[in-house]
Amino acid sequence: xxxxxATRTPWTRDTERSPLWLLSVARDFIDRLAGSSPARLxxxxxxxxxxxxxxxxxxxxASSSGQVTPLHDALFTAVSAVCVTxxxxxxxxxxxxxxxxxxxxxAIQIGGLGVLTLASILAVAVSRRLGVRxxxxxxxxxxxxxxxxxxxxxxxxxxxxxxxxxxxxxVLAPRFMMLGEPFGQxxxxxxxxxxxxxxxxxFTPHSDxxxxxxxxxxxxxxxxxxxxxxxxxxxxxxxxxxxxxxFRAWTLHAKLTVEVSVVLLVVGAVAWGAFEWSNPATIGAMxxxxxxxxxxxxxxxxxxxxxNLVDMNQLDQTSVLVTDALMFAGGxxxxxAGGIKVTTIAVVVLAIVAEARGDADVRAHGRTIPASAMxxxxxxxxxxxxxxxxxxxxxxxxxxQPLDRVLFEVxxxxxxxxxxxxxxxxxxxxxxxxxxxLMFLGRMGPITVSTALALRQRRTLYxxxxxxxxxx
Numbered sequence: 139x140x141x142x143x144a145t146r147t148p149w150t151r152d153t154e155r156s157p158l159w160l161l162s163v164a165r166d167f168i169d170r171l172a173g174s175s176p177a178r179l180x181x182x183x184x185x186x187x188x189x190x191x192x193x194x195x196x197x198x199x200a201s202s203s204g205q206v207t208p209l210h211d212a213l214f215t216a217v218s219a220v221c222v223t224x225x226x227x228x229x230x231x232x233x234x235x236x237x238x239x240x241x242x243x244x245a246i247q248i249g250g251l252g253v254l255t256l257a258s259i260l261a262v263a264v265s266r267r268l269g270v271r272x273x274x275x276x277x278x279x280x281x282x283x284x285x286x287x288x289x290x291x292x293x294x295x296x297x298x299x300x301x302x303x304x305x306x307x308x309v310l311a312p313r314f315m316m317l318g319e320p321f322g323q324x325x326x327x328x329x330x331x332x333x334x335x336x337x338x339x340x341f342t343p344h345s346d347x348x349x350x351x352x353x354x355x356x357x358x359x360x361x362x363x364x365x366x367x368x369x370x371x372x373x374x375x376x377x378x379x380x381x382x383x384x385f386r387a388w389t390l391h392a393k394l395t396v397e398v399s400v401v402l403l404v405v406g407a408v409a410w411g412a413f414e415w416s417n418p419a420t421i422g423a424m425x426x427x428x429x430x431x432x433x434x435x436x437x438x439x440x441x442x443x444x445x446n447l448v449d450m451n452q453l454d455q456t457s458v459l460v461t462d463a464l465m466f467a468g469g470x471x472x473x474x475a476g477g478i479k480v481t482t483i484a485v486v487v488l489a490i491v492a493e494a495r496g497d498a499d500v501r502a503h504g505r506t507i508p509a510s511a512m513x514x515x516x517x518x519x520x521x522x523x524x525x526x527x528x529x530x531x532x533x534x535x536x537x538x539q540p541l542d543r544v545l546f547e548v549x550x551x552x553x554x555x556x557x558x559x560x561x562x563x564x565x566x567x568x569x570x571x572x573x574x575x576l577m578f579l580g581r582m583g584p585i586t587v588s589t590a591l592a593l594r595q596r597r598t599l600y601x602x603x604x605x606x607x608x609x610x
Contacts, residue, residue, distance in 0.1 A: 184582060
């Protein structure tokens with residue numbers, strides 16, 4: 139025994155005395171990765187989550203038939219759920235078993251927390267603290283502006299999500315029971331819709347979606363409220379919880395997010411309703427009240443919600459163009475919505491207005507927007523447009539479908555919206571992989587670009603002579 143003790147190394151003794159040694163190693167790995175590249179940390183974390191859920195959905199008992207789901211379908215569904223997109227290649231209600239639907243719901247909930255938010259929570263769970271590096275990581279995702287707010291915001295992310303989803307479920311469950319569903323099934327459907335709505339996922343546990351409830355305000359209003367609140371983003375929710383209706387006390391981010399969101403909601407409803415008003419294949423035969431309801435519902439869902447009451451293939455071509463634009467715009471930063479984000483649009487519009495007026499600074503609500511924010515906004519738009527263009531070109535070659543149909547599905551995938559004309563399910567495996575990669579990049583792209591640019595700023599001790607090229 140003495141000989142064995144003598145041969146023990148310090149590493150062996152430390153390992154035996156430290157049951158949490160693996161957690162310590164993981165913490166050190168996360169700290170090193172966070173210090174070298176927060177964007178890479180987010181990318182790796184997100185990819186690992188997708189792979190885990192792909193494996194779970196590939197299990198035989200995840201499908202209702204007991205058969206193994208093909209890899210391309212399992213991967214596509216996992217990416218769509220984790221990216222809170224809502225595009226599907228198999229029926230959520232009929233293909234997946236109860237276990238499979240629970241896996242999808244869990245993937246939606248985790249994906250809705252946000253990539254860098256989740257990475258920060260992971261760092262807290264491992265190290266039991268949120269250091270300056272961890273706060274910097276979360277700061278870029280949440281755009282709070284102050285490091286001291288990040289720790290509180292991480293707690294609010296979890297508690298607020300649970301509270302809002304519970305409230306929506308409590309409203310929906312009685313209605314589903316009134317419509318004839320058993321208690322257990324009604325509760326499950328209510329919870330599924332609540333999580334799917336707040337996280338802007340668009341997955342439905344019914345084979346025919348929410349089309350049968352197209353005139354039921356008891357169901358439609360909670361879904362619209364959940365999607366809209368979720369699209370604002372956690373930084374805005376925190377500001378509203380603290381300052382409520384005191385508009386002057388809101389942060390600039392909150393003001394711009396709410397203002398642009400409301401404008402897009404109104405413009406989208408008016409435009410979509412006007413172009414579809416007389417379309418007999420969509421809302422043309424409905425009453426005026428139902429037409430208005432459908433227009434408002436469509437406007438809310440086009441910016442990332444993903445639920446639909448009409449067949450997307452029956453829309454007027456102008457309505458398709460409006461839908462493409464609103465899907466590309468998306469929702470608020472650090473929210474469950476996708477797209478290029480409404481604050482990106484706000485910054486670009488404000489810059490254009492300032493340039494037209496000849497102003498040296500870009501101002502909004504008594505604040506000056508720094509040039510670095512405008513560079514990030516332009517980078518996000520350029521990268522996003524490039525990804526959409528490349529994916530559209532590839533899928534045009536793979537599918538042989540018309541441009542308008544492919545472009546609609548590509549923008550929906552990139553913007554993690556989930557509205558579909560059915561093309562996703564018709565694509566061969568190669569096309570599904572392309573769309574899955576696009577959904578992944580769409581959820582990661584703008585965040586990754588913004589983080590990389592923000593954390594790579596450095597001061598230079600010299601400037602080259604200025605020379606203005608001819609523009610326009």
